[in-house]
Amino acid sequence: MKTLSAIALLVLIQSQAPASFLKSPYLQNLTDSSVVICWEQVEASAGRVDYGLTPKLEFTSWDSGSVCLHMVYLSQLCPDTVYYYRVITQTDTSPVCRFRTLSPSRQTMRLLVYGDSRTDSTAHQAVINRMLTLNPLPAILLSTGDLTENGSDSCYQLFFNITADLLCRTCLFPVLGNHDIRNIDNYFRFFVLPGNERYYSFRYGICIFIMLDNYSEIQPGSAQYEWLMQTLQSAQHDPSIRHKFIVFHEPPFTTNQAHPGNEQIQRYLCPLFEQFQVTATFSGHIHAYEHSLVNGIHYFTAGGGGAPLHTQWYEPAPWTVYREAVYQFMVVDVNGDTVITCGVRADGTGFDTTLIPRRQGINSADIANYLQPELQVSSPGARGIRINFVSVTPATIAIYDLLGRKKAEFNYRSAPSGLHTITWHAPAPGCYFLILKTSNQTRYRRLTVF
Numbered sequence: 001m002k003t004l005s006a007i008a009l010l011v012l013i014q015s016q017a018p019a020s021f022l023k024s025p026y027l028q029n030l031t032d033s034s035v036v037i038c039w040e041q042v043e044a045s046a047g048r049v050d051y052g053l054t055p056k057l058e059f060t061s062w063d064s065g066s067v068c069l070h071m072v073y074l075s076q077l078c079p080d081t082v083y084y085y086r087v088i089t090q091t092d093t094s095p096v097c098r099f100r101t102l103s104p105s106r107q108t109m110r111l112l113v114y115g116d117s118r119t120d121s122t123a124h125q126a127v128i129n130r131m132l133t134l135n136p137l138p139a140i141l142l143s144t145g146d147l148t149e150n151g152s153d154s155c156y157q158l159f160f161n162i163t164a165d166l167l168c169r170t171c172l173f174p175v176l177g178n179h180d181i182r183n184i185d186n187y188f189r190f191f192v193l194p195g196n197e198r199y200y201s202f203r204y205g206i207c208i209f210i211m212l213d214n215y216s217e218i219q220p221g222s223a224q225y226e227w228l229m230q231t232l233q234s235a236q237h238d239p240s241i242r243h244k245f246i247v248f249h250e251p252p253f254t255t256n257q258a259h260p261g262n263e264q265i266q267r268y269l270c271p272l273f274e275q276f277q278v279t280a281t282f283s284g285h286i287h288a289y290e291h292s293l294v295n296g297i298h299y300f301t302a303g304g305g306g307a308p309l310h311t312q313w314y315e316p317a318p319w320t321v322y323r324e325a326v327y328q329f330m331v332v333d334v335n336g337d338t339v340i341t342c343g344v345r346a347d348g349t350g351f352d353t354t355l356i357p358r359r360q361g362i363n364s365a366d367i368a369n370y371l372q373p374e375l376q377v378s379s380p381g382a383r384g385i386r387i388n389f390v391s392v393t394p395a396t397i398a399i400y401d402l403l404g405r406k407k408a409e410f411n412y413r414s415a416p417s418g419l420h421t422i423t424w425h426a427p428a429p430g431c432y433f434l435i436l437k438t439s440n441q442t443r444y445r446r447l448t449v450f
Contacts, residue, residue, distance in 0.1 A: 024164040025087045028192040030171035032079035032102045036192045037072045044068050051085035097168040106205030114329035115144025115284030117305035123327045124306030126346040141170050144284030145177025145249035151186045175211045177249040208235045212248035232276040243279040251283035251301045253292040258310035273297050288325040304328040322352040400433040
């Protein structure tokens with residue numbers, strides 16, 4: 001982590017030049033016992049953070065440096081505790097905000113995920129405003145990269161203007177996107193992250209979050225690959241870690257026409273995700289929402305934060321679960337061994353709610369059943385499934401299990417158009433994926449066998 005400004009109990013240095021906030025206070029590198037309070041002023045001067053367990057703000061930390069960009073490190077905080085704070089400069093005082101420190105053992109938590117917030121300020125603001133309606137606000141927000149168009153001072157100023165009301169209470173943990181590296185110095189200037197800041201990990205309760213860099217080497221033998229391997233091995237042997245989440249900018253799997261899937265991630269890292277039973281990965285780069293399930297790993301693309309939407313798609317792949325070009329973010333709820341993810345559009349409507357059980361001891365009985373009229377499923381018996389569909393032929397129905405293995409296939413080459421019914425006896429209770437393919441469409445739905 002970068003060296004922070006020295007903190008000492010000093011009297012504010014008086015200055016004739018008035019100072020005001022250029023970037024309102026925002027949280028960085030939140031842990032179970034510390035946080036960094038950042039802000040930027042128009043004119044250089046010293047400043048201080050008043051903070052405490054109540055709005056009376058019993059404690060003070062001073063930054064005596066006469067600088068514009070301040071980073072004040074608060075330590076020896078209590079875990080899983082609400083703190084109040086405000087920033088005071090020579091001529092300005094921020095409103096009192098609050099944050100909750102992370103917990104090393106919390107079993108239930110909520111976090112947010114979004115990315116590609118660049119370019120369209122109106123859309124970005126709409127997404128942030130929708131996040132702000134959540135009560136309580138989650139402690140952390142993961143960004144899948146491309147925070148700004150080119151990393152310039154003006155672009156970052158716009159980013160912090162839009163996110164000001166959120167980031168003073170929710171801590172942002174980003175990864176580098178291809179637009180962020182255009183001015184990587186500003187990225188490292190404004191963010192205080194763990195480790196070497198290009199790739200890093202942090203703990204929150206029973207989860208570990210591993211943040212990767214698409215723009216450093218990731219092949220076996222590289223520093224990042226070896227670090228990732230060690231981090232996953234350590235997490236695998238830590239009984240207090242029950243979920244592993246990976247975040248990186250470019251997704252390995254996509255059916256969007258804007259960009260291909262990242263082949264290096266597919267070749268080098270996806271086998272590790274499978275080996276170490278990662279709960280889910282989150283990416284951006286594609287300016288849309290996409291959910292893929294490959295070999296038991298859920299790959300989410302959450303790139304609808306404000307960049308121009310990518311609306312052109314290829315045909316769905318066998319591993320495609322859901323996709324939609326829409327401005328959105330994700331809500332991730334962790335409850336013990338269960339993770340529930342949900343996409344949320346800027347208008348507040350939810351979609352693609354997914355229950356992800358812990359890979360050890362999968363219990364899929366509560367996974368919701370998502371169907372549309374084109375492919376209706378009923379389960380009158382324990383495992384007998386009647387599938388009714390209205391379609392011209394030829395048509396094929398393939399059924400896959402949670403690990404992406406094909407369990408059955410039904411072909412209709414000469415049946416007349418109209419309603420057809422088949423019966424499938426599932427080999428075991430659990431979650432399955434059905435893919436209906438005809439000459440002009442592909443439909444894909446999930447079902448649960450109890």
